[in-house]
Amino acid sequence: MLTESGCTQRQQNLFALLPGDVEWVLVGDPRHVQYFCGFRANPISFSAFESALLLMQRDGTSVLLADNFTRRTAADPVYAFREEIAAWYDHKHSVINRDHILRDLVARHTRDLDVAQGLIEAEAISAAIASVVGNVRSQVATESGQQSTGSMIRQLRRCKLPDEIELLRRCMDAGAAGQLAAFQAVRAGVTEIDVYLAVQAAAQQAAGRAAVVYGDFRATNASSFKAGGLPTDYVLQAGDLFILDFSVVIAGYRSDFTNTVAVGVPSAEQLSQADACISALRNAEQSLRADELCSNIFTAADNVLVERGFAGLSHHAGHGLGMEHPEPPILVPESIDILRTGDVITLEPGLYVEGTGGMRFEHNYLITEQGAERLSHHRLGLQAG
Amino acid sequence: MLTESGCTQRQQNLFALLPGDVEWVLVGDPRHVQYFCGFRANPISFSAFESALLLMQRDGTSVLLADNFTRRTAADPVYAFREEIAAWYDHKHSVINRDHILRDLVARHTRDLDVAQGLIEAEAISAAIASVVGNVRSQVATESGQQSTGSMIRQLRRCKLPDEIELLRRCMDAGAAGQLAAFQAVRAGVTEIDVYLAVQAAAQQAAGRAAVVYGDFRATNASSFKAGGLPTDYVLQAGDLFILDFSVVIAGYRSDFTNTVAVGVPSAEQLSQADACISALRNAEQSLRADELCSNIFTAADNVLVERGFAGLSHHAGHGLGMEHPEPPILVPESIDILRTGDVITLEPGLYVEGTGGMRFEHNYLITEQGAERLSHHRLGLQAG
Numbered sequence: 001m002l003t004e005s006g007c008t009q010r011q012q013n014l015f016a017l018l019p020g021d022v023e024w025v026l027v028g029d030p031r032h033v034q035y036f037c038g039f040r041a042n043p044i045s046f047s048a049f050e051s052a053l054l055l056m057q058r059d060g061t062s063v064l065l066a067d068n069f070t071r072r073t074a075a076d077p078v079y080a081f082r083e084e085i086a087a088w089y090d091h092k093h094s095v096i097n098r099d100h101i102l103r104d105l106v107a108r109h110t111r112d113l114d115v116a117q118g119l120i121e122a123e124a125i126s127a128a129i130a131s132v133v134g135n136v137r138s139q140v141a142t143e144s145g146q147q148s149t150g151s152m153i154r155q156l157r158r159c160k161l162p163d164e165i166e167l168l169r170r171c172m173d174a175g176a177a178g179q180l181a182a183f184q185a186v187r188a189g190v191t192e193i194d195v196y197l198a199v200q201a202a203a204q205q206a207a208g209r210a211a212v213v214y215g216d217f218r219a220t221n222a223s224s225f226k227a228g229g230l231p232t233d234y235v236l237q238a239g240d241l242f243i244l245d246f247s248v249v250i251a252g253y254r255s256d257f258t259n260t261v262a263v264g265v266p267s268a269e270q271l272s273q274a275d276a277c278i279s280a281l282r283n284a285e286q287s288l289r290a291d292e293l294c295s296n297i298f299t300a301a302d303n304v305l306v307e308r309g310f311a312g313l314s315h316h317a318g319h320g321l322g323m324e325h326p327e328p329p330i331l332v333p334e335s336i337d338i339l340r341t342g343d344v345i346t347l348e349p350g351l352y353v354e355g356t357g358g359m360r361f362e363h364n365y366l367i368t369e370q371g372a373e374r375l376s377h378h379r380l381g382l383q384a385g
Numbered sequence: 386m387l388t389e390s391g392c393t394q395r396q397q398n399l400f401a402l403l404p405g406d407v408e409w410v411l412v413g414d415p416r417h418v419q420y421f422c423g424f425r426a427n428p429i430s431f432s433a434f435e436s437a438l439l440l441m442q443r444d445g446t447s448v449l450l451a452d453n454f455t456r457r458t459a460a461d462p463v464y465a466f467r468e469e470i471a472a473w474y475d476h477k478h479s480v481i482n483r484d485h486i487l488r489d490l491v492a493r494h495t496r497d498l499d500v501a502q503g504l505i506e507a508e509a510i511s512a513a514i515a516s517v518v519g520n521v522r523s524q525v526a527t528e529s530g531q532q533s534t535g536s537m538i539r540q541l542r543r544c545k546l547p548d549e550i551e552l553l554r555r556c557m558d559a560g561a562a563g564q565l566a567a568f569q570a571v572r573a574g575v576t577e578i579d580v581y582l583a584v585q586a587a588a589q590q591a592a593g594r595a596a597v598v599y600g601d602f603r604a605t606n607a608s609s610f611k612a613g614g615l616p617t618d619y620v621l622q623a624g625d626l627f628i629l630d631f632s633v634v635i636a637g638y639r640s641d642f643t644n645t646v647a648v649g650v651p652s653a654e655q656l657s658q659a660d661a662c663i664s665a666l667r668n669a670e671q672s673l674r675a676d677e678l679c680s681n682i683f684t685a686a687d688n689v690l691v692e693r694g695f696a697g698l699s700h701h702a703g704h705g706l707g708m709e710h711p712e713p714p715i716l717v718p719e720s721i722d723i724l725r726t727g728d729v730i731t732l733e734p735g736l737y738v739e740g741t742g743g744m745r746f747e748h749n750y751l752i753t754e755q756g757a758e759r760l761s762h763h764r765l766g767l768q769a770g
Contacts, residue, residue, distance in 0.1 A: 030434060043433065044599045044615060046632070048712030049415060075615070089711065091700045093719045094679075097536045098709075099508035120512065123484035127515035128507035128533070130524065138513065148513070196595060197586040204582060210599075210615045214429045230429060230595045247431070294479075315476045324483075326474065330441045334478045347718070378521030 001251055002038045004079040006163035008060065011036050013156055015058050019140055023116035025056045026133065026151065028107075029124035031323040032153050034252045037080045039064055043249070044210045045073040051102060053125070054080065054146065055109065059233050065105045067098060075209070076251050084108075099128065106251040107132040114361060123150035157322055158329070159342030164253065165366060168321070168344055170207070171255035172356045172364060174248040176378040177206030179259050183384035184241045186261040192217055192231035195242060204250045215246030215256075219263070220358035225360065238264035241357040241382070245348070252323050255376065256346050258362035261380040269356045273310070274382050277361045280304035280349040281380075284317055284331075288345075288365055288372035302333075318347040321364055343367040344375065386425045386636055389464040390544065391548035393445065396421050398541055400443050403443050404525055408501035410534065411491075411518065414509035417538050418710040419637045422465045426450055429595045430458040430635070436487060438493065438510070439465065443598040449491045452483060460594070462567035471494075484513065492517040508535035538740055542707055543714070544727030549638065550751060553706070553729055554760060555592070556640035557749060559633040562591030563598065563764040564644050568769035571627045571646040577602055577616030578628060588633045600631030600641075604648070605743035612743065626742040626767070630733070635706050638656045641731050643747035647767035654741045658695070659767050662746045665689035666736040666765070669716075673730070673750055673757035679720040686734045687718075695736050706749055728752040729760065 014025065014036070027033060033054045035041040052066035064071075064080035067088035088101045106129050114134060122130065122138030130136075139148045147155075159169070163364040181202035185195045196217040203213050218227035218241040227243070236242065245258035262270060284301035298317040306312050319326035321344045329337035329345060339345070345367060350360030361380045365372040379385055390599065399421070412418060418439045419425040426432040430482045437451035449456075449465035452473035473486045479767070491514050499519060507515065507523030524533045532540075563627060566587035588598050603612035604625040612628070621627065623640075623696040630643035647655060669686035686702040704711035706729045714722035724730070730752060735745030746765045750757040762769055 032534070042599075043428065044597060046599065048428065048597070048599075089715075092717050094715045094717070094721045095711070095713060097508070097533065097539060099535055100533070103508075122513035122516070123482070123488075123511055125512050126508055127505065127510050127512050130506070130515070148482065149484070150484055154482060171509035172484075193590065193594070197589060201582040201586060202597075205578065208618060209578070210581060212429060212433070212597075214427075214431065214433075214595075232426070233593060326480070328480060330474075330479045332477050332479070336479045 001076050001163070001167060002034070003163040006161045007037050007135065009080045009161055010156065011056050011060065011062065012152065014056070017152055018119065021117045022119050023058050024054060024113060024118040024141065026118065026125060027056070027121040027149070028053050029121060029150065031252060032121065032124070034266045035153070035157065035323065036306070037064055037076055037078055039075055039080065039383050040252050041070050042073040042075050043212055047073045050098065053102060053106065065100045065102060078384070099126070103128050103132055106276040110134060119149050121149040123148060123151070141343045157314060157327070158320060158340060160322065161343050164180060164322070165344065167251055167253045168255065171248045171250050171253055172257070172376045174203045174207040174211065174250065175246065175255035175257055176376065178203035178246065178248065179244060179378040182242070182244050182259070182261050186236065186263055188236055188238045188263055191233050191235055192219060193233060196231040199244065199246065205249055207248060210222055211247040213246055217241050217246065218243055220352065222355050222357060225354050225358045226352040236263045241270065241359050243358060243360055245360055247325065247361065254321065254325065255333060255364060256321055256325065257364055257376045258348055258360045259378060259380055260359035260361065260382060266382045267356070270382060273351050273356055274359055274361070276305055276308040276310055277359060278380055281347050281361055281363065284347050285365070285372065286350070286379055288339065288367060289343040290367055290369050292339045293336040294329045294339060297335055298333050298335065301347065305349065305351060308354070310353070313349060314352065315350065317349060318345055320344065323349045339367050341367060341369050386461045386548070386552060388420070388548040391546045392422050392464045394546055395541065396441050396447065397717050399441070399538065400535055402541065403504065406502045407504050408443050408527065409503040411438060411510060412441070412506040412534070412538070413438050414506060414535065416637060417506065417509070420538070420542065420708065422447060422449055422463055423458055423461055424463040424465065425637050426455050427458040427460050428597055428713065432458045435483065437721060438487065438491065440598065450487060452486045464537055484511070488513050488517055488604050495519060504534050506534040506538070507746065508533060530574060536744065542712070543705060543725060545707065545729050548685040549707070550729070552636055552638045553640065556633045556635050556638055557642070557761045559588045559592040559596065559635065560631065560640035560642055561761065563588035563631065563633065564629060567627070567629050567644070567646055569622065571648055573621055573623045573648055576618050576620055577604060577620060581616040584629065584631065592633060592635055597634040598631055601628050602631065603628055605737070607742060608741050610739050610741070610743045611737040621648045626655065628743060628745055630745055630747065633709065639706065639710065640749060641706055641710065641747070642749055642761045642763060643733055643745045644763060644765055645744035645767060651767040652741070655767060658736050658741055659744055659746070661690055661693040661695055662734045662736055662744060663765055666732050666746055669732050669734070670750070672758065673724065674754060675726040675752055675754050677722055677724045679714045679716045679722040679724060682716045683718050683720065686732065690734065690736060695738070697752065698734060699737065702734060703730055705729065706731050724752050726752060
């Protein structure tokens with residue numbers, strides 16, 4: 001889980017980026033409220049799509065603003081210096097428009113905010129709320145030009161702190177349990193949904209709690225060699241390949257890794273194609289280190305596939321991982337991104353071949369100055385070991 | 386699923402409520418985009434918390450604005466007259482702040498919007514987007530005073546159209562499958578999480594697709610007689626009562642009903658307490674009809690509990706059901722709400738008694754002029770039939 005010291009450090013890192021006259025920042029993207037104080041409305045709750053706001057001050061005090069029903073869904077500790085929770089619903093009276101509760105909470109601060117320079121996250125603060133804050137900046141001058149609050153926070157988010165990496169490992173442990181279950185679940189006669197349910201259950205058992213499990217849970221085969229998205233009622237047949245490319249989301253962070261499982265005994269062509277993909281992954285892995293061009297990582301994966309006589313990559317070689325999907329850095333041929341220490345990224349070469357089927361294999365990595373630490377530990381391969 | 390004719394009717398109903406000079410309305414709450422055109426970013430996807438906007442015109446044309454990665458997650462048909470989908474990510478280039486894509490899409494319309502009177506949903510349109518729309522109204526005068534766009538849509542949402550009721554029935558069928566599975570899953574020696582996983586799987590199998598299943602999955606007993614929320618690793622013991630009060634969310638709509646299952650053979654006290662709750666439900670059910678005061682429905686449930694010698698209700702007797710939880714009408718002692726034809730509501734009397742345990746029972750109803758149609762059909766009772 002995110003820690004108090006991690007949240008404090010992230011707030012300090014934000015103010016260090018900002019001009020010295022910015023005394024407060026108001027954020028509203030649920031990812032960013034969580035990033036700075038740990039609070040997130042549980043996505044598996046009736047308040048999944050309700051909002052909370054975090055008002056951060058340069059002196060380290062911060063205030064979480066939320067309605068009582070949103071606040072109570074939190075599954076994890078909250079490290080705001082203070083909380084202002086408004087009673088929206090009390091089981092005794094009718095309710096008003098819930099969005100107005102949050103606006104009225106912010107309005108209580110209008111006068112305080114007016115006496116110091118501040119910054120709002122205009123991308124994620126509603127117009128109704130911004131109107132009670134007054135005429136406040138939503139972007140500041142930086143070395144790379146005017147930047148919005150949301151864009152600056154996204155930059156910060158690339159460099160994961162220790163609590164974030166620990167949380168990502170927890171997501172990955174749950175994901176690995178799901179991948180392991182798939183070796184049992186994938187067999188002729190079951191539906192894609194059956195496999196999804198087995199994987200979802202195993203991942204949540206390992207997580208020790210309800211968690212969103214999303215991604216690609218789809219069979220491919222000789223004629224239908226490219227498929228993605230949530231599972232259908234398609235019944236698996238011998239010779240199919242089942243792509244499991246999924247994320248387990250815990251406290252807003254997510255793992256993201258793939259394996260492909262053969263239904264029945266894989267053919268020689270399928271095994272050879274898998275070997276090419278996994279070799280592409282290993283080769284790209286060798287190039288991972290801070291300051292490397294992301295376009296070079298793409299090339300390192302792509303070259304292996306071409307050398308083996310396959311078409312090159314038809315999608316990215318990988319991308320950044322954290323609270324959003326995908327997020328920078330992006331490992332594609334025209335990428336202008338450069339790897340940085342603290343990036344967590346994924347590598348996921350795949351091949352989708354008519355006559356053989358589609359497959360993809362993937363691991364997740366933490367970028368370091370010298371190279372990369374692989375964070376995911378599931379088995380790659382068409383069959384159980 | 387929502388239908389084209391339903392979406393068209395809902396748009397017409399909105400414009401019928403508005404002053405005649407309002408030519409366009411821009412909405413951003415994901416619930417409202419879905420309500421009027423069927424589009425929703427799949428909550429079980431990487432785009433769960435991304436936004437789309439719907440620009441509706443009085444002449445019936447509407448435009449869905451979204452980025453390509455948000456758009457592609459839709460699990461259900463979209464009935465916008467036109468779609469403007471911006472390429473945010475193409476697997477070839479680095480990405481920019483995704484929120485800015487939507488703002489730039491809206492900016493293309495600034496000039497068109499300026500020539501006619503319009504209305505924005507200020508509660509759910511970001512300040513960044515509102516700033517490119519210009520100085521536009523977000524509330525209008527109505528019989529009951531100034532009302533915001535979001536509040537007017539919430540009023541409309543109470544009266545469910547046939548496609549919404551059909552969709553709610555589908556959620557309820559999936560919920561009933563989950564309740565049925567619970568009679569098998571609840572037994573001594575398993576954890577709350579085990580029960581959740583069995584119910585979640587059964588509900589999704591019945592739904593035929595991945596769906597969010599959230600709610601209370603908690604054991605109560607003589608000493609810990611009040612519990613709610615997502616499951617824990619608590620191991621069920623003979624004598625416990627397991628409260629299953631959950632929703633299955635399909636296309637943004639949700640069922641919401643409870644049963645309580647005894648672990649082992651229920652005691653005479655537990656059976657008597659359950660009988661009181663179910664009798665309270667039946668009594669409140671008799672009072673359901675359009676124009677009834679919601680406070681009276683509360684009293685109808687509460688009175689039975691008191692007559693049976695129990696404390697009265699410690700929470701609401703029920704609430705409206707649809708895209709939000711809870712939503713008006715609210716069935717509580719101080720409610721100012723009145724039932725209307727087309728309301729879908731839930732009744733859920735419960736008792737939480739030291740020495741016996743906590744329990745709750747619940748059904749969902751469609752309010753009609755003459756009375757109510759019960760929409761949910763799961764078994765109520767501490768034991769399987």
